[in-house]
Amino acid sequence: MPSVNPPRGMRDFLPADKARRERVLAVIRQRYRAHGFDEIETPVMEDYGRLHAGIGGDNEKLAYNVLRRGLDADAIRAAAEDPAALTDLGLRYDLTVPLARFYASHRGELPGVFRSIQIAPVWRAERPQKGRYRQFMQCDIDIIGDGSARAEAELAVATLDTLDALGLEGGGIRINDRRLLDWMLEHFGFGADERPGVLITIDKLDKIGPDGVGAELRERGAAATAVDAFEAFLRRPQTLEFVPFGERQIRKALPEGAPDEVVAHLVGIGAAVAAARSHETEFGGVPLVFDPFLVRGMGYYTGTIFELSHPSVSYSLGGGGRYDGMIGRFLGQDVPAVGFSIGFERIVDLVEQGEDAAAEAVVVVHERDVPVAELAAHKARLVAAGGRVRLETRTKNLKALLERARADGYTAFATVAAGQTDLETKPLG
Incomplete structure (x- = not known):
């Protein structure tokens, strides 16, 4: 018999979990829109060549590819060593590559500076483990067409405001610039060809410390004088x-x-964020911290990079950066672009449970002999009053039925007998 479990690294969500996720998503959407961003939607699949064009970094290796239609066994065997000959489409592994393609396709229909929202699932062939899934939700905001500090400031302020609205006040942003990283490595004497590998090691600084970084750089065969200079710094x-x-x-x-x-x-x-977040005091008026060793692994970053932090957890809650060179791959000319992504799957676990904004969520428990027409009328009146309503046939174990309803987010109940004209709702306490 086939398994009844979802594929590894993917999840089912029960009604209460789904409702909680949708509440969090609704807050994120509302705050993003309040800051002038507009939501778009792109297909879940993109062309194989676009997903593997060298702009997705290591994520390209994790792409789920879709087999070409109409291939017979001989054609599959003949192309076994060439994935591009076997597949023509793939599931998106992030939302940035599809956005770049979207902008190139619709540029004439969009404003000169375009502020986009994308909230959608992505897929990566990860090794499943705690907190790491093969299908997960991304919540991205991007600004295309603005190369000034205003764009990064708008993203930072919108993101911090969204965190506040979710009840996670006190968030901060670590910030760096890939141009500074490249300049610093050149200053220490690392050659251009070895810098990508050096950055991979520097990214581990928080975990293995200066001694570990120095040792790993020497194991990589990095220039000894450059490693000495870096360690001294x-x-x-x-x-x-x-x-x-x-x-x-x-x-x-x-x-x-x-x-x-x-x-x-x-x-x-920093000046722009400070002006917008003048109520913030924990970081001296600016919830930003410069981190010269913040790397971020995506190869398409060309300038500012940032990560979202919160004092309640030790890990990042999101991040992003400037990727001015990506859209030019599709248009033949560079267009400035910068984006910030909230780590939805991490944040949703930190947000306190809330209730739907409806007046009441009522479960109507009825006797078996109540006519369907009467039930429909009762339900229609409650729905018209702004409530959320579920009909349930009374069972011997009424307590268990009501506990299940409360777990599903219902806040009140009413009992109904045949011929009853009025309903009295009581809280599910």
């Missing part, structure tokens, strides 16, 4: 004073001589 004497986000904090965290243009861009983001 990590171990440099530093004061423990608190430096709020701004030019001083950024330059204090970098070797001398950092590019003025990039530093000024980050400072501009």
Whole structure:
């Protein structure tokens, strides 16, 4: 017999779980729209060549590909060593690649600066484990057509505002710039060809520390003088004073001589976020922290990168960055673009349970002999009053029935007998 379980790494959601997820999604959508973003929808599948064009980083290796139609056994054997000959479509592994294709296709119908919302499932052939799924929801906001600090600031403010609206106040954003990372590695003496591997190791700094990073870089065969210079920088004497986000904090965290243009861009983001979040005090007025070793793994990032943090958890709750070169792959000319994605599957577990906004969610428990027409009339009146209504036939174990209804989000109940004209609702306490 086939298994009745969902595929590994994918999940079913019971009604209460689904309702909770939809409540969280409704808040996210509402806050994003309040900040001037408009929701779009793209197909769950894209062309194989687009998904494997070298712009999706390591996620391209995790793509689910769709077998071409009409291939017989001989054709499959002949093309066994060439995935592109076997497949022509694939399930999207993120929402950024489809957005780039969408913008290239509809540019003439969109405003000069386009602010998009995408909330949809994506699929990756991950190794299933706790907190890592093969199908999961992404909640993205992106700004296309604006290369200024305003775009990053808008994304940061909208994201922090959304976190607040979900009851997760006190969030912050770690921020860096890929151009600073590249400049820093060049400053230490790492060659251009070895920098991608060096970044993979630097990304582990929080986990393995300076000694571990140095040892791994040497194992990778990185230039010894560059590793020495990098280790010396990590171990440099530093004061423990608190430096709020701004030019001083950024330059204090970098070797001398950092590019003025990039530093000024980050400072501009901080000034705009500070103005919008003037009520924030925990981070000295700016809920941003410059992290010179924030890497983020996506190969398409070209500038600012950021990660969303919250004091209640040690892991990131989202992230994003600037990817100015991606859309140009489709248009033949560069278009500035930057995006931020909330980690929905992580956030939904942190949000406290809430109730639907309807006046009442009522389960109507009726005797078996109540005519269907009477039940329909009772239900229609409750629904017209703004309630949510479920009809249930009375069972011997009424307590179990009501407990099940309460678990499904119902807040009140009423009992009905044949010929009864009025309903008295009571709370499910």
